[in-house]
Amino acid sequence: RNGMGLRPLGTSAAEFEQDLLSNLYYRRGTTVESASTQDAYETLALTVRDRLAERRVRTAAAQYAANPRWVYYLSAEYLLGKQLEQNMLYSGTDRIARIALRQLGLDPDEVTALDLEPGLGNGGLGRLAACLLDAMATLDIPAVGYGIRYDFGIFKQDFQDGRQIERPDDWAFQGNPWEFPAPDDQQTVFFYGHTEKDAAGRTLWIPGEVVFAEPSHMLVPGHGTDTVNIVRLWRARGSHSSFDLSRFSAGQYAEAVDEAVHAENISKVLYPDDSTESGRELRLKQQYFLVSSSLRDIIRRFRLRNSDWTDFPKKTVIQLNDTHPTLAIPELMRLLVDEEGLSWDLAWAITKQTFAYTCHTLLPEALETWPVHMFERLLPRHIEIVYAINEIFLTEVRNRFPADLDRVRRMSIIQEEPERRVRMANLAVVGTQAVNGVAELHSRLLADITLRDFAELWPEKFHNVTNGISPRRFVKMANPALSDLITEGLGGDAWITDLDRLAGLEPLAEDASFRLRWREVKQANKVRLGLGDPASLTDVMIKRFHEYKRQQLKLLHIITQYHRIKQNPGQTFVPRTVLFAGKAAPAYHAAKHIIRLINAVAATIDADPAVSPYLKVVFPANYNVTLSSLIIPAADLSEQISLAGKEASGTGNMKLALNGALTVGTLDGANIEIRDRVGADNFFLFGLDTPAALELRNGGTYSPRAYYEQDGELRRALDAILDGKFAGVGREVADSLLGWDEYLTLADYRTYVDAQDDVDAAWQDTESWTRRSILNTARSGFFSADRTVRDYASEIWHVTPVKVTR
Ligand code: 26Q
Numbered sequence: 054r055n056g057m058g059l060r061p062l063g064t065s066a067a068e069f070e071q072d073l074l075s076n077l078y079y080r081r082g083t084t085v086e087s088a089s090t091q092d093a094y095e096t097l098a099l100t101v102r103d104r105l106a107e108r109r110v111r112t113a114a115a116q117y118a119a120n121p122r123w124v125y126y127l128s129a130e131y132l133l134g135k136q137l138e139q140n141m142l143y144s145g146t147d148r149i150a151r152i153a154l155r156q157l158g159l160d161p162d163e164v165t166a167l168d169l170e171p172g173l174g175n176g177g178l179g180r181l182a183a184c185l186l187d188a189m190a191t192l193d194i195p196a197v198g199y200g201i202r203y204d205f206g207i208f209k210q211d212f213q214d215g216r217q218i219e220r221p222d223d224w225a226f227q228g229n230p231w232e233f234p235a236p237d238d239q240q241t242v243f244f245y246g247h248t249e250k251d252a253a254g255r256t257l258w259i260p261g262e263v264v265f266a267e268p269s270h271m272l273v274p275g276h277g278t279d280t281v282n283i284v285r286l287w288r289a290r291g292s293h294s295s296f297d298l299s300r301f302s303a304g305q306y307a308e309a310v311d312e313a314v315h316a317e318n319i320s321k322v323l324y325p326d327d328s329t330e331s332g333r334e335l336r337l338k339q340q341y342f343l344v345s346s347s348l349r350d351i352i353r354r355f356r357l358r359n360s361d362w363t364d365f366p367k368k369t370v371i372q373l374n375d376t377h378p379t380l381a382i383p384e385l386m387r388l389l390v391d392e393e394g395l396s397w398d399l400a401w402a403i404t405k406q407t408f409a410y411t412c413h414t415l416l417p418e419a420l421e422t423w424p425v426h427m428f429e430r431l432l433p434r435h436i437e438i439v440y441a442i443n444e445i446f447l448t449e450v451r452n453r454f455p456a457d458l459d460r461v462r463r464m465s466i467i468q469e470e471p472e473r474r475v476r477m478a479n480l481a482v483v484g485t486q487a488v489n490g491v492a493e494l495h496s497r498l499l500a501d502i503t504l505r506d507f508a509e510l511w512p513e514k515f516h517n518v519t520n521g522i523s524p525r526r527f528v529k530m531a532n533p534a535l536s537d538l539i540t541e542g543l544g545g546d547a548w549i550t551d552l553d554r555l556a557g558l559e560p561l562a563e564d565a566s567f568r569l570r571w572r573e574v575k576q577a578n579k580v581r582l583g584l585g586d587p588a589s590l591t592d593v594m595i596k597r598f599h600e601y602k603r604q605q606l607k608l609l610h611i612i613t614q615y616h617r618i619k620q621n622p623g624q625t626f627v628p629r630t631v632l633f634a635g636k637a638a639p640a641y642h643a644a645k646h647i648i649r650l651i652n653a654v655a656a657t658i659d660a661d662p663a664v665s666p667y668l669k670v671v672f673p674a675n676y677n678v679t680l681s682s683l684i685i686p687a688a689d690l691s692e693q694i695s696l697a698g699k700e701a702s703g704t705g706n707m708k709l710a711l712n713g714a715l716t717v718g719t720l721d722g723a724n725i726e727i728r729d730r731v732g733a734d735n736f737f738l739f740g741l742d743t744p745a746a747l748e749l750r751n752g753g754t755y756s757p758r759a760y761y762e763q764d765g766e767l768r769r770a771l772d773a774i775l776d777g778k779f780a781g782v783g784r785e786v787a788d789s790l791l792g793w794d795e796y797l798t799l800a801d802y803r804t805y806v807d808a809q810d811d812v813d814a815a816w817q818d819t820e821s822w823t824r825r826s827i828l829n830t831a832r833s834g835f836f837s838a839d840r841t842v843r844d845y846a847s848e849i850w851h852v853t854p855v856k857v858t859r
Contacts, residue, residue: 059107062107064149065149069149070152073153074157077092085159091167094165094168095230097154098230098231101137101146101150102272104144105140108280109272109283112281115858116195123195123368123369124195125196125370126182126196127347127372127378128199128200128378129200129340129377130179131173131182131183131198131200132174132182133170133183133271134170134526134679135168136171139525139530142530144274171224172222172224172323172677173203173286174206174207174323176597177597181491181520182198184526185838186284187523187838188521188523188837188839190282191275192842193275193280193854194852195282197283197351197354198283198285199285199286201288201339202225203320203323204320205221205223205321206222206224208222208636209222210674210676212672215653216648217636231272232270232286233270233271233272234267236267238350239266240265240266240268240345240350242265242341243263246260246262247261247433256437265290266287266288266342266346267287267289270286276525276550278856279858279859285347287343289316291312291317297310319335319339320342325636334427334431340377344378344380344381348384348388355369362393365403366403370407370850372411372850373410376481377421379478379481382442382480385404386401386404386438408481409487409850410481410485410487411491411518412478412488412495412499412701413701414701415503415699420476421477423477424472424475425474436475439475439480440467442483442484447465450510460506463506464506464510466479486514487849489849490515491701491722492517492702492703493723494698494722494725500515516848518844521704521837521841522711523837524838525549526682527712528549528712531681531683531685532574532578534577534578535571535575535713538571539555542561542567543555543558557831559831562827563824565820568820568823571713575686578686579687581683582686582687586628589628589629590690590816592630593634593685593690593691593709594607594633594634595633595634595635595685595705596635596705597635598637598641598647600647600794601695602700603696604633605650606805608647608654608786609767609771609798610802611654611670612654612773613769614667614809615664618668619664622663626813629668629669630671632672632688633671634672647786649783651672653779655671656779656780657780658670685712685714689714689715691709691715691718692717694717694719694805695721695722696741696801697720697721697740697745698743698747699796703722703724706722706723710830711836713827714826714829715812715829717739717805717812719741719801720743730835731828731832734825735825737815741800741801750795755797757798761791761799764802767799767802775787
């Protein structure tokens with residue numbers, strides 16, 4: 054019996070089978086004979102989930118007893134990936150579950166196929182949040198993730214005539230067996246209204262709308278440890294008072310619930326924007342909804358073991374995942390000053406010590422700002438607090454830099470021209486004890502350019518924490534065949550939680566029989582993926598569509614290769630399968646034109662028997678964590694070709710290198726750190742570096758026409774598009790490249806094509822390519838999210854693990 058006095062759940066297939074039957078009967082109310090596949094799936098999920106419940110209970114008890122410093126990760130997005138396979142792996146039930154299902158006459162693959170991916174994020178930032186939660190649990194760090202339980206996640210992508218179309222992602226329509234509702238911890242969130250001063254001079258916020266925040270959580274198990282943390286997701290519910298009884302009594306039944314329905318819109322849908330576009334009030338409402346409910350929950354948890362507010366920062370660090378949760382700063386001030394009666398100065402000291410901010414961009418247009426008129430209408434008390442913070446802050450700036458009015462204007466939390474807006478990044482820097490970028494180059498550019506004024510004022514506040522990825526999700530689970538080979542090569546599987554051990558593979562790069570097996574695994578992964586000839590070089594570009602990422606540059610290379618093949622009949626070429634995957638924000642027209650052109654080029658090549666033996670372009674729809682896990686293990690070549698100085702870090706680059714792909718890339722984001730580690734010989738470098746790109750861009754001398762006129766192959770590629778050779782599609786793309794192209798695509802074209810020629814040459818030496826592939830894996834252990842979390846823990850959070858014992 055365990056500590057709860059319960060019979061421990063069995064670890065044999067027979068016991069698992071019994072539990073399946075029992076859960077099917079008592080929790081689904083059915084039997085094997087009449088169960089649908091959905092019944093079987095839900096029951097399997099519950100049975101697996103139960104195997105983590107006891108660990109969760111012990112984790113909560115151990116963490117409570119330790120009263121430690123907690124990490125609270127606030128993020129508007131989480132891309133957790135499918136839960137079933139992960140929870141089977143982490144609970145060690147993968148094998149017995151499959152046996153038990155078969156015993157009951159069920160097909161395990163058919164049942165597990167019903168597991169859906171919660172797409173509660175857009176891309177890199179959301180997946181990073183999930184990888185960090187995984188690593189925190191694996192390292193026994195007491196942590197809770199807070200987020201929003203969107204009813205509709207990131208849209209589903211389809212193609213119609215090569216065009217992206219979007220469909221809603223009602224991922225939780227059938228219910229979500231991984232979720233634990235926690236109605237007792239419901240919170241109340243206020244919006245709108247006005248402020249008043251009471252007799253004692255204290256400010257009161259009289260809100261105009263009341264919304265309930267209903268929490269549920271999902272389990273975040275650690276690997277190879279008993280820790281099971283949680284991610285708590287909030288869902289908006291109309292309050293009882295939003296039920297309009299007078300309308301109801303007057304027979305206006307639908308109108309009576311208008312407000313409640315309206316309130317529930319807050320958590321209805323994830324905004325599908327990547328870096329650009331903002332300004333929607335509902336988005337701001339989502340942000341405050343997340344922040345307000347999470348802070349109240351954090352304070353509730355603090356009070357379980359503590360009573361003195363000065364202890365709050367000792368027991369709490371709140372990491373802001375980009376500026377999306379930055380309203381937490383004025384919200385904590387409001388709670389401490391207005392509701393708890395603390396002095397402004399004490400509240401400000403506590404607040405600043407509590408928060409840390411991670412920035413994920415360099416693009417100035419991606420820095421979040423909100424119109425003051427919208428902000429003050431929605432959050433009338435918070436705007437007063439922001440003004441007060443700004444005043445004190447600007448006084449400090451004026452004292453440090455007397456008579457530097459321009460600096461004061463630049464640093465102000467309020468932008469004045471052309472319209473008054475709240476600058477969330479400025480607020481986030483002012484209200485936190487640490488600011489970090491997500492790769493070395495990015496952190497340097499933040500301090501030197503984007504946030505330079507702030508770094509001059511507070512140099513010690515600025516840090517780098519290079520991103521990392523979960524080796525469990527992206528190696529062990531995504532690539533079981535390679536994982537088995539690595540485990541065999543290293544004589545154990547300790548690498549899964551100690552990724553630096555991959556270095557032990559280096560000598561095996563010289564072992565011809567190991568290389569052969571390495572190739573066999575890659576080959577098998579290509580067969581599993583089932584796109585393109587497994588013997589061909591699999592060249593992948595998988596990421597959100599954005600002009601700065603430059604899918605259009607890859608496309609120019611493809612068209613060039615197409616022309617070379619057509620022009621040289623009878624010559625042989627290195628066969629390639631180029632695989633694109635990714636979504637474009639629905640309103641991002643330039644990105645959608647690129648998608649459409651890729652599909653048109655793919656069709657043209659497919660229809661041309663002279664070319665298709667050597668070149669194939671595939672573009673599976675609806676890229677997500679699940680699809681990435683199939684593609685990454687099959688990749689030979691990783692395309693990381695953003696304009697230098699634009700990609701904060703990238704994390705797909707790390708996943709691909711760890712799975713043995715070689716990178717063709719620019720000196721951007723974490724590419725630089727990957728190249729430093731895997732070695733320049735094992736990385737195909739090309740393109741302008743950041744200083745050269747800045748100079749060309751800002752010098753006003755970039756002339757795309759000049760490249761077009763000087764380079765025959767480039768001219769041919771662009772002319773083909775302009776002449777309508779690809780079903781008449783894509784002229785917008787060519788026009789934009791030849792017009793004012795922010796991303797200097799044509800400037801990098803020639804070095805890129807040359808680098809691709811080097812790739813072809815390298816591919817022809819199979820043994821040498823395999824050696825380099827192994828070295829990419831062996832030398833990429835640094836990019837484990839475990840290392841990232843250790844960096845946060847020691848440099849920013851100052852937290853220590855709490856071991857969960859029996
Ligand atoms: C903002 C305002 C309104 C609506 C949406 C948004 C919004 C949503 C998502 C803005 C940005 C994002 C996502 C950004 C993102 O994914 N950034 C990536 O973060 C990765 C993890 O650090 C980096 O590796 C990538 O370089 C960076 O682009």
